[in-house]
Amino acid sequence: MGACRSPRLEAPGVFTHTPPDVARTQKVVLDADAIQRSIRRIAVAILEATSGIEDLTLVGIRRGGVALSQRIADEIARVEGRPPPVGTVDISLYRDDAATALPNPKIGPSDIPFDVNGRHVVLIDDVLHTGRTVRAAIECLQDHGRPSRVWLAALCDRGGRELPIAPDFVGRAVDMDPGGRLDVWVDAAGPDRVVLTEGE
Amino acid sequence: MEAFAHRSLLDIEGLTRADVERILDTAEAFLQVSRRPVRKVPTLRGKTVINLFYEASTRTRTSFELAGKRLSADVINMSVSASSVKKGETLQDTCRTLEAMHPDVIVIRHGASGAPNYVASKVNCSVINAGDGMHAHPTQALLDAFTIRREKGALDNLVVTIVGDIAHSRVARSNAHLLKLFGCEVRVVGPRTLLPVAVDSLGVRVFDQPAEALEGADVVMVLRIQQERLAGALLPSLREYARTFGIGPRALERAKPDAIVMHPGPMNRGVEIESVIADGKRSVVLQQVEAGLAVRMALLYLFAGETADGPAVGEAD
Numbered sequence: 001m002g003a004c005r006s007p008r009l010e011a012p013g014v015f016t017h018t019p020p021d022v023a024r025t026q027k028v029v030l031d032a033d034a035i036q037r038s039i040r041r042i043a044v045a046i047l048e049a050t051s052g053i054e055d056l057t058l059v060g061i062r063r064g065g066v067a068l069s070q071r072i073a074d075e076i077a078r079v080e081g082r083p084p085p086v087g088t089v090d091i092s093l094y095r096d097d098a099a100t101a102l103p104n105p106k107i108g109p110s111d112i113p114f115d116v117n118g119r120h121v122v123l124i125d126d127v128l129h130t131g132r133t134v135r136a137a138i139e140c141l142q143d144h145g146r147p148s149r150v151w152l153a154a155l156c157d158r159g160g161r162e163l164p165i166a167p168d169f170v171g172r173a174v175d176m177d178p179g180g181r182l183d184v185w186v187d188a189a190g191p192d193r194v195v196l197t198e199g200e
Numbered sequence: 201m202e203a204f205a206h207r208s209l210l211d212i213e214g215l216t217r218a219d220v221e222r223i224l225d226t227a228e229a230f231l232q233v234s235r236r237p238v239r240k241v242p243t244l245r246g247k248t249v250i251n252l253f254y255e256a257s258t259r260t261r262t263s264f265e266l267a268g269k270r271l272s273a274d275v276i277n278m279s280v281s282a283s284s285v286k287k288g289e290t291l292q293d294t295c296r297t298l299e300a301m302h303p304d305v306i307v308i309r310h311g312a313s314g315a316p317n318y319v320a321s322k323v324n325c326s327v328i329n330a331g332d333g334m335h336a337h338p339t340q341a342l343l344d345a346f347t348i349r350r351e352k353g354a355l356d357n358l359v360v361t362i363v364g365d366i367a368h369s370r371v372a373r374s375n376a377h378l379l380k381l382f383g384c385e386v387r388v389v390g391p392r393t394l395l396p397v398a399v400d401s402l403g404v405r406v407f408d409q410p411a412e413a414l415e416g417a418d419v420v421m422v423l424r425i426q427q428e429r430l431a432g433a434l435l436p437s438l439r440e441y442a443r444t445f446g447i448g449p450r451a452l453e454r455a456k457p458d459a460i461v462m463h464p465g466p467m468n469r470g471v472e473i474e475s476v477i478a479d480g481k482r483s484v485v486l487q488q489v490e491a492g493l494a495v496r497m498a499l500l501y502l503f504a505g506e507t508a509d510g511p512a513v514g515e516a517d
Contacts, residue, residue: 093229143238144237144238
């Protein structure tokens with residue numbers, strides 16, 4: 001599978017990849033250079049907002065946010081000389097439709113190998129859409145402790161929020177119709193890219 | 201990822217290797233939940249799990265109860281002494297009564313082999329067999345497999361020796377079925393009176409002497425001598441059993457140096473296992489308890505969620 005994205009709350013009903021014989025308009029909205037610039041900008045903005053690296057931690061939301069959180073940590077390391085601690089959360093067990101969702105996704109481990117109590121935690125995802133994934137990630141995070149502040153960073157914001165959730169750091173706002181798809185490839189086979197597929 | 205293809209777990213027979221791996225992989229995520237500061241996830245909020253226990257059991261019932269609670273399900277325990285079974289209610293009527301309470305999962309332990317299959321045919325919810333007579337104990341086999349996989353890295357092609365009362369042991373049967381899915385060589389050893397009549401049909405190698413059975417073993421599973429089931433003259437004495445089949449340091453010398461020793465509990469120290477082994481560094485008895493919780497959380501998660509209307513595992517076609 002080439003895509004970094006896993007089936008998640010953000011896009012109910014469009015989990016499968018488009019069959020190649022169905023021609024739908026596709027557009028690269030961010031190429032590798034644009035993604036790298038976005039990551040750098042997010043990294044700098046995070047450092048400004050959290051006043052440095054001292055209490056800073058990053059947590060990527062599985063699976064799309066994991067590679068991204070590593071890349072942001074690398075950028076922070078270039079500025080600060082060392083990376084902040086990086087963890088991951090898997091929100092499968094915290095979905096608001098966990099007990100009824102089909103297909104039943106494979107659960108990955110949440111791995112936060114540091115104390116979040118009293119620290120800044122930046123949740124990182126590739127695409128921000130309904131906000132339900134983020135809500136679930138916040139709940140999961142709170143079961144690991146009580147951060148002094150939780151921030152939210154996303155590479156792309158496609159709008160369409162269904163909960164009162166707003167990002168603190170966004171790479172690119174993408175204007176698209178609700179039926180469309182946004183696929184993010186970061187650190188996967190092939191060049192980094194964000195591809196917009198129009199809805200029918 | 202597809203929805204889990206089964207609705208109930210009645211036996212290991214009927215599970216594919218992929219099913220087992222799915223359950224064990226899911227359990228890995230739940231192992232970590234039990235090691236966090238907050239050992240609870242909201243996944244099964246609003247779901248109901250009924251533990252229906254017709255046989256005395258502390259650890260299995262507790263394990264299922266805690267598994268349900270850590271998933272935020274409502275868990276109800278019904279044990280035989282406190283229920284209307286004592287007043288003469290049939291299993292069918294009990295099923296109907298429970299059904300009217302709309303549970304999502306019924307966990308059943310029963311002294312009669314096949315009772316969970318009967319219940320599964322009468323109710324609309326998922327049924328998990330927590331041990332029925334001398335038939336099957338699938339969750340024990342799964343937690344044993346989970347423990348072995350964590351200790352050995354993989355289940356494939358291991359030599360597993362099961363020692364003791366094979367005839368009365370649903371644990372041995374379910375383990376043999378599961379381990380064979382992974383190409384393990386399963387050996388059994390015990391007094392002839394405690395081997396089942398058709399032991400060959402299990403596809404295991406039968407030994408009379410522990411020394412031969414343990415030669416080169418990766419895993420030694422010690423079974424409990426079930427004194428409550430040993431009415432009659434199956435064993436001359438526990439002391440004699442302990443001398444021949446009790447697992448101590450000398451018996452273990454035949455196994456591989458990194459062999460692990462398992463016991464489903466509760467242990468009869470000094471009978472089937474010596475304390476120096478039970479408390480030794482090769483013993484994974486406590487890891488089994490932790491694994492049991494994770495595996496049962498995984499099963500409740502897979503079954504209490506809205507799964508496909510597949511056949512029950514172990515259900516007759």
